[in-house]
Amino acid sequence: MKKLIVLFSISLYLFSCAQKEEKVISSAQLSSEEKIDSTNIKLMFNSALTHGKSYEWLRDLTSIGGRLSGSPEAALAVMWGERVMKEAGLDSVWLQPAIVPHWIRGEKEIAYFVSNGKKVDMAVCALGGSISTPKNGIVAEVIEVKTIKEAEALGEKARGKIIFYNRPFNNTLINTFSAYGGCVDQRAYGAKTVGKFGALAVIVRSMTNKIDNYPHTGTMRYGDIPLNEYIPAAAISTLAAENLSMNLKENPRLKVFLKQSSKNLPKENSFNVIGEIRGVENPEKIIVVGGHLDSWDLGDGAHDDGTGVVQSLEVLHIFKKNNIKPKNTIRVVFFMDEEQGGGGAKAYAAMAKTTKEIHIGGLESDAGGHTPRGFTIDANTANTALLKSWKKLLSPYGLHDIEKGGSGADISPLKSEEVTLVGYRPDSQRYFDYHHAATDTFDKVNKRELELGSASMASMIYLMDKYLYQNTPVKL
């Protein structure tokens, strides 16, 4: 044993073991078609990891900064998207008009309270779509609630108050999107719920697992309430939320000052950016792969959704680089305005209904650029089973989670019984650290994780192109 230790040079031990562990699928387990698939998938991973362009594209795109729908930065992003698609040598590239909202944040928001004669600043930001406060801000007492139901029950008690929604993420949920889904109603409908009672504003705890001092913005909705019930809505950092809550316990009459100057301008004309490689057998049949080009303004929209954009283009780049000729047309779409209403998704879906093209599948990447975990499938029973059968080809790349589930906001309007929609699912653990905050920046994206995601998506598109093709319907 002693000799073994010496021989192994102990600190190298783990690695000499690990070296033997690189997983390959035993050929014996595969049919001859699957062997071809396995080889092609390995080829695509090698390509992404050695000649991938996604990381440099992302550096470029994020250098524009945040890309709010309707903003000059979003317009620059459209130009950037058209340029890189043309440089990638796609068969055709075009812009598709879309109508988008144009909300602006205005000046840096201010919020504070005074405790024991000391001013305590709070990190806040206006929520997307929110109106401004009056020019001189709002000063009011605060009522803390944990749920929309609790807010709804306030009734007249809410009048003249700031309502503070402070339900935290449930950190015991393994998939952080589940925790987000369990909280985001506060952000979306918090203002709408108490505007009718005469509340002056709402402050909403940021949508993140992390306790830090960055507020996370995101869309809020007034829905169909009358204009006079519109009240301003701001996000507050989780650290400031915890602190405010603690101070409210000591002093329930505490007054908070809030000032923001955000506003909604008239709608703007913008574009989806679209490119494609024509299918060699059935060019009229389309498989879409995409992410969204717009982003929130606080960071530079790296994980949400710069990564999805560059990964989607990388799929086509990998096909071209390796001379893989798709049977169907593979189309990349950089969707505009996922964040504030889906103007781009609506425009695309409307077009899809009126052309002779037949959409047979779609894949969306809008869950960050972290290490690959799998895909969720929104398809009929047969195609769901078909996609699940690809697990043995994909699991050597960490893609184990291939289950029924949603696809994505931008492609879901294409849903029908015949179309197979898929969402790319990277690891979710770090996503809400950055999501919609000033911290969602290029340096948070790891090159290998991004490239592995591109290759995962390319593999899925390759398999969809090869196997969905056989039994797709004609357009009625």
Next chain:
Amino acid sequence: MKKLIVLFSISLYLFSCAQKEEKVISSAQLSSEEKIDSTNIKLMFNSALTHGKSYEWLRDLTSIGGRLSGSPEAALAVMWGERVMKEAGLDSVWLQPAIVPHWIRGEKEIAYFVSNGKKVDMAVCALGGSISTPKNGIVAEVIEVKTIKEAEALGEKARGKIIFYNRPFNNTLINTFSAYGGCVDQRAYGAKTVGKFGALAVIVRSMTNKIDNYPHTGTMRYGDIPLNEYIPAAAISTLAAENLSMNLKENPRLKVFLKQSSKNLPKENSFNVIGEIRGVENPEKIIVVGGHLDSWDLGDGAHDDGTGVVQSLEVLHIFKKNNIKPKNTIRVVFFMDEEQGGGGAKAYAAMAKTTKEIHIGGLESDAGGHTPRGFTIDANTANTALLKSWKKLLSPYGLHDIEKGGSGADISPLKSEEVTLVGYRPDSQRYFDYHHAATDTFDKVNKRELELGSASMASMIYLMDKYLYQNTPVKL
């Protein structure tokens, strides 16, 4: 369809879908014992994610800084380890003496070449165990090689030269440990190979996937070569390596200056830190869980292996916090000196042979603190199959990769036919960005990823304690 879009508030679409996706195992698939296990595993995950201490322990430990074996910082880490184990309320805590090397880096290393009259600095650092250069440094021509074999073939050509090992990581390998395993011979044996030919020094490309300007240190070995064949060895950043290689192509007579003042001091006395919860049924049977307390000096040893240390203690903390009484004794070991020879591992293994204790299992965490992926198993056929059968209990937590493989440098000396050794395997994609470099610092560790790892390990120890127990041998 249009209505659907409006209802769904498109940017919330993904998340309302995701919310439904939190995976639970259908009870129908589980036996009654497995249902109990499933409940207990969920309990342990909840505990780690809501009351875990690992992140704050790691903040504390890394605040000591790098913890080279034999250094004052390593001694502080021992004191820290003893204190936190006692605070965790373990049944007993003790220090186990171990003899360790004491290598010091000395002054900041200097390396440069002159190209077109311009001095080009290169980011280098001495490799662990390396001797110094002469006081005034070395100036010599450089021969670039890619393999030990190529270096071996140089023979007399190496005399008076600096040998530059420049074989990069194979980035197409999905598990980055495989790429490391394919390159680390250059670092370990590069100097030994050419010292005998009269080479003056070696410079070794850093062991990382990333192209950046941080040199990565790590151990090198002179083995049994005579003292007069010892030559200094330094790591060079990948960026500097690429640049040096390019310049050598233009000017093969290029001379490099290298100066370092590292040296080996007499061995030191140090300690493993050990604590345990006594088993309620078979206290003499031991399951070890551990990581290593020492680290390299450039960063603060966060991922290598601060995370393994705090996760291992968290396993016992989770047991105590949830009043889970193990059948066997669960022992946590903070091993000293994994990086430079395994003095702690040797001391522990020697003790294990001479006491009446029977080691039935071990689990090591020394592959970083990233998001959980699985475990590798070093055990007999029956127990390997047993551990693999736990996949259905562990896969809801992202633990899909449960395969035969190595355990870890510190517990592998315990190997026998009867003992079941396991290595914790988090995602490897980012690990070598930081490994042994100045960038391996606390801020690179994500709290949730760390906590999920602690819970993964606690779940494995829980299952080992429950199921390995039944058929373990008596000591001969």
